Amino acid sequence: MNQDLEQSFVKQLKENQNIIHKICRLYTSGEDAHKDLFQEITIQLWKAFPKFRGDSKFTTWAYRVALNTAITLYRKSTRSISTMEFDNTKHFIKQEDYNYEEEEQLKLMYQAVYQLNDIEKALIFMYLEDKDYEEISETLGISEVNARVKMNRIKGKLRKILNP
Amino acid sequence: MEELDLLKKDWKKNENSFRQVSENEIYKMIHRNSSSVVKWIMIIGIIEFLFWIGINLISNSDDYFKNLNAGNILLYMKIFGYVNSAIIIFFIYQFYKNYVVISTTDSTRTLMKNILKTRKTVNTYVWYNLIVVFLSFVTGILLAYFCNPEIAPMRDKIEHGGTAMALGFIGGSLFILAILITLVWLFYKLLYGFLMRKLQRNYQELKKIDL
Numbered sequence: 494m495n496q497d498l499e500q501s502f503v504k505q506l507k508e509n510q511n512i513i514h515k516i517c518r519l520y521t522s523g524e525d526a527h528k529d530l531f532q533e534i535t536i537q538l539w540k541a542f543p544k545f546r547g548d549s550k551f552t553t554w555a556y557r558v559a560l561n562t563a564i565t566l567y568r569k570s571t572r573s574i575s576t577m578e579f580d581n582t583k584h585f586i587k588q589e590d591y592n593y594e595e596e597e598q599l600k601l602m603y604q605a606v607y608q609l610n611d612i613e614k615a616l617i618f619m620y621l622e623d624k625d626y627e628e629i630s631e632t633l634g635i636s637e638v639n640a641r642v643k644m645n646r647i648k649g650k651l652r653k654i655l656n657p
Numbered sequence: 658m659e660e661l662d663l664l665k666k667d668w669k670k671n672e673n674s675f676r677q678v679s680e681n682e683i684y685k686m687i688h689r690n691s692s693s694v695v696k697w698i699m700i701i702g703i704i705e706f707l708f709w710i711g712i713n714l715i716s717n718s719d720d721y722f723k724n725l726n727a728g729n730i731l732l733y734m735k736i737f738g739y740v741n742s743a744i745i746i747f748f749i750y751q752f753y754k755n756y757v758v759i760s761t762t763d764s765t766r767t768l769m770k771n772i773l774k775t776r777k778t779v780n781t782y783v784w785y786n787l788i789v790v791f792l793s794f795v796t797g798i799l800l801a802y803f804c805n806p807e808i809a810p811m812r813d814k815i816e817h818g819g820t821a822m823a824l825g826f827i828g829g830s831l832f833i834l835a836i837l838i839t840l841v842w843l844f845y846k847l848l849y850g851f852l853m854r855k856l857q858r859n860y861q862e863l864k865k866i867d868l
Binding site: 499502503504506507510511514515518531532533535536537539540541544545554557558560561562564565566567568595598599601602603606610611612613615620621631632633634635636639640642643648651652655 | 660661663664665667668669672673675677678679680683684686687689690691692693694695697760761762763764765766767768769772852855856858859862863866867
């Protein structure tokens with residue numbers, strides 16, 4: 494029975510692993526840290542899996558556990574910014590639609606996002622993932638109104654970082 | 658905000674650009690040990706409980722007290738011993754209760770609150786023990802001073818030495834105690850500062866949003 498559970502977990506995680514990758518990308522810099530956080534999130538998901546009853550979608554549930562791990566349980570500080578991640582953004586631009594101005598802007602944008610604190614990153618992450626404010630407020634445990642207010646402040650903060 | 662839309666577009670476009678982890682790798686991962694903050698808080702918490710229980714057991718000095726002419730005080734100390742055990746069991750129960758509540762499926766804020774609560778239980782436990790150590794130390798000195806026949810000659814000396822000598826004796830004892838407590842406090846600041854800094858900072862950040 495335990496084996497069935499394990500099999501079902503591994504299968505679902507493999508299919509949805511990009512969620513975790515995206516969080517790792519936002520919260521770590523460098524390949525080793527990415528792997529490290531990916532592993533910790535996987536362990537936490539597995540530990541919480543017996544309680545996952547399928548009344549919500551696997552992805553919704555995984556978002557929450559993964560974000561909680563990155564913000565709360567993961568010990569290493571995420572504040573340091575290395576030059577690595579700036580370069581990271583380069584290979585995300587595909588050759589066919591290469592646009593110098595756009596690329597510069599994106600690079601600045603990623604840099605600005607990396608400068609945000611852990612909580613602000615979580616909000617931006619859910620914004621990028623098209624989560625509505627209801628889900629954002631439930632995941633973080635803050636009110637919907639305050640989540641909105643905070644989101645607007647973060648947008649302002651990003652704008653300021655981009656146009657000092 | 659135009660830039661943010663651009664970012665979103667890029668974010669979506671690169672959704673599938675990550676090196677995919679195989680099923681085999683995931684199997685291996687779930688059999689590895691977690692290195693999460695909660696796990697370390699749990700381990701250190703248990704060590705603390707064991708440490709102070711150990712100290713309590715070692716400092717069991719019934720034989721010594723039997724030689725004192727302390728009368729009723731012995732009975733009080735025995736009663737205190739039982740009360741102390743009950744209090745420690747209560748702390749362990751609280752610690753366990755708080756620990757099992759911690760769940761990554763809660764909201765971020767609840768999760769953090771529960772972790773901090775677990776930590777607070779252990780902190781209170783440590784402070785309780787420090788106070789007990791302080792009181793035992795003072796009682797010990799007073800008992801030794803007034804009730805231990807072997808110390809009587811020294812007592813004579815102090816009493817004839819006047820207030821200065823007595824103050825010196827009390828001051829010296831308190832000084833040693835203060836150094837001990839400061840060392841313990843520093844140790845905790847370092848140990849938990851290291852573990853909890855990030856968590857505390859993020860918790861404050863969330864609280865600030867929801868004021």
